Amino acid sequence: MIALLLRDLRLAVRAGGGFGLGLAFFLIVTVLIPFGVGPETGLLSRIAPGVLWIGALLACLLSLDRIFALDWEDGSLDLLATAPLPMEGIVTIKALAHWITTGLPLVLAAPALGVLLSLPPSGYLWVLVSLALGTPALSVIGTFGAALTVGLKRGGLLLSILVLPLYVPTLIFGAEVARRGAEGLAVQTPLLMLAGISFGTLALLPFASAAVLRINLR
Amino acid sequence: MSIWEYANPVKFIRTTDRILPWVSVAAVLCLVTGLVWGYFFTPDDYRQGSTVKIIYLHVPAALMAINAWIMMLVTSLIWIIRRHHVSALAARAAAPVGATFTVIALATGALWGQPMWGTWWAWDPRLTSFLILFLFYLGYMALWSAIENDDTAADLTSILCLVGSVFALLSRYAVLFWNQGLHQGASLSLDKEENVADVFWYPLLVCIAGFVLLFVALVFLRTQTEIRARRSRALLAREGRT
Numbered sequence: 373m374i375a376l377l378l379r380d381l382r383l384a385v386r387a388g389g390g391f392g393l394g395l396a397f398f399l400i401v402t403v404l405i406p407f408g409v410g411p412e413t414g415l416l417s418r419i420a421p422g423v424l425w426i427g428a429l430l431a432c433l434l435s436l437d438r439i440f441a442l443d444w445e446d447g448s449l450d451l452l453a454t455a456p457l458p459m460e461g462i463v464t465i466k467a468l469a470h471w472i473t474t475g476l477p478l479v480l481a482a483p484a485l486g487v488l489l490s491l492p493p494s495g496y497l498w499v500l501v502s503l504a505l506g507t508p509a510l511s512v513i514g515t516f517g518a519a520l521t522v523g524l525k526r527g528g529l530l531l532s533i534l535v536l537p538l539y540v541p542t543l544i545f546g547a548e549v550a551r552r553g554a555e556g557l558a559v560q561t562p563l564l565m566l567a568g569i570s571f572g573t574l575a576l577l578p579f580a581s582a583a584v585l586r587i588n589l590r
Numbered sequence: 591m592s593i594w595e596y597a598n599p600v601k602f603i604r605t606t607d608r609i610l611p612w613v614s615v616a617a618v619l620c621l622v623t624g625l626v627w628g629y630f631f632t633p634d635d636y637r638q639g640s641t642v643k644i645i646y647l648h649v650p651a652a653l654m655a656i657n658a659w660i661m662m663l664v665t666s667l668i669w670i671i672r673r674h675h676v677s678a679l680a681a682r683a684a685a686p687v688g689a690t691f692t693v694i695a696l697a698t699g700a701l702w703g704q705p706m707w708g709t710w711w712a713w714d715p716r717l718t719s720f721l722i723l724f725l726f727y728l729g730y731m732a733l734w735s736a737i738e739n740d741d742t743a744a745d746l747t748s749i750l751c752l753v754g755s756v757f758a759l760l761s762r763y764a765v766l767f768w769n770q771g772l773h774q775g776a777s778l779s780l781d782k783e784e785n786v787a788d789v790f791w792y793p794l795l796v797c798i799a800g801f802v803l804l805f806v807a808l809v810f811l812r813t814q815t816e817i818r819a820r821r822s823r824a825l826l827a828r829e830g831r832t
Binding site: 524 | 722725726728729732733736737742745746749750752753754757758760761764765767
């Protein structure tokens with residue numbers, strides 16, 4: 373499992389494109405928002421948590437079809453499927469690799485981009501915490517979507533149609549944590565719900581993804 | 591004699607062929623009676639005026655939009671567990687019908703909301719969860735039509751339906767988190783003291799029956815069509831003319 377994780381990480385870093393792309397996209401989306409809604413500081417600081425969450429979500433979405441596509445094309449996915457490693461494990465590792473290459477950089481970059489959106493000082497911690505808790509769920513859900521569309525030619529658009537509704541609860545609670553944190557309100561309830569969604573999807577969804585992947589490799 | 595007999599497509603088509611005309615006629619009768627009764631023979635509400643009559647389309651459509659998804663959930667489960675093709679095809683047949691009901695509910699809701707709440711749309715929990723339900727229908731139908739192999743498509747969409755149901759429920763409770771919203775609570779429950787008045791209740795009941803029958807008729811018809819389309823494809827394939 374660790375070998376597979378290391379292989380995926382190495383591929384993501386060396387093959388180029390995938391690693392920095394999500395981060396660059398996140399940067400551009402958040403920079404474009406002030407152009408769209410105007411540079412007024414009060415407005416920006418009020419919508420900053422939501423914008424950071426939407427940006428992270430879209431950046432995550434952008435790189436989803438890379439999770440299985442390359443392995444599917446060169447046949448290594450078939451090899452992995454016949455390996456002694458259970459399919460659930462493969463899927464989990466793939467999601468983890470996606471999170472490390474996409475989610476983690478987003479989490480770390482979010483406070484820096486918060487400066488551009490004049491995020492209130494109390495918000496930095498909670499944006500960081502909510503993204504750190506929420507992006508694993510985004511990766512795991514996204515892996516399910518990627519597994520659904522793995523064999524399709526025009527899978528990219530379909531993938532986003534399938535995955536975006538699944539992202540709704542995570543987005544609501546994540547953005548709620550960040551917003552309440554930024555406004556200095558109590559964050560416990562949405563934080564617990566967000567953690568519940570994250571760990572719940574992490575525990576259960578790999579089974580669905582593995583089942584789907586088995587069907588697609590049949 | 592068990593319900594699984596109808597998993598045989600021939601048996602299914604024969605039985606539904608016999609039921610279908612009755613269901614269709616009953617659906618039309620109920621809809622016409624309910625709508626005419628509701629629109630022309632009920633008084634205006636003292637506060638809402640004549641806009642209250644949107645209820646005869648709005649409530650049944652919303653009800654069936656949810657029930658269609660539940661039916662798809664059940665048939666998907668049957669497909670996964672017992673692998674009866676008719677079941678998978680019924681789920682496929684129900685999806686566009688359910689999506690249409692969702693659109694009807696959303697559109698009539700907007701028409702109702704404009705005069706009553708002063709807005710076409712509000713990010714109210716019920717409205718939002720219906721919008722999300724609509725997105726799920728879209729994704730489900732898109733996945734069906736994107737995959738060429740029938741069995742693979744049935745498998746994948748069934749699992750999507752199961753996972754989607756969980757997430758639809760989660761979203762339902764997630765949006766409740768915002769606030770109670772503009773939409774009124776349930777006022778048609780059987781066990782509540784305060785419900786809609788009987789004048790509106792009886793025609794509404796007829797309309798709901800009409801929508802249920804309409805749904806059943808459409809699903810039967812569409813499932814039959816799917817079965818026949820698949821059979822003709824199989825015949826063509828056997829003759830070597832793909």
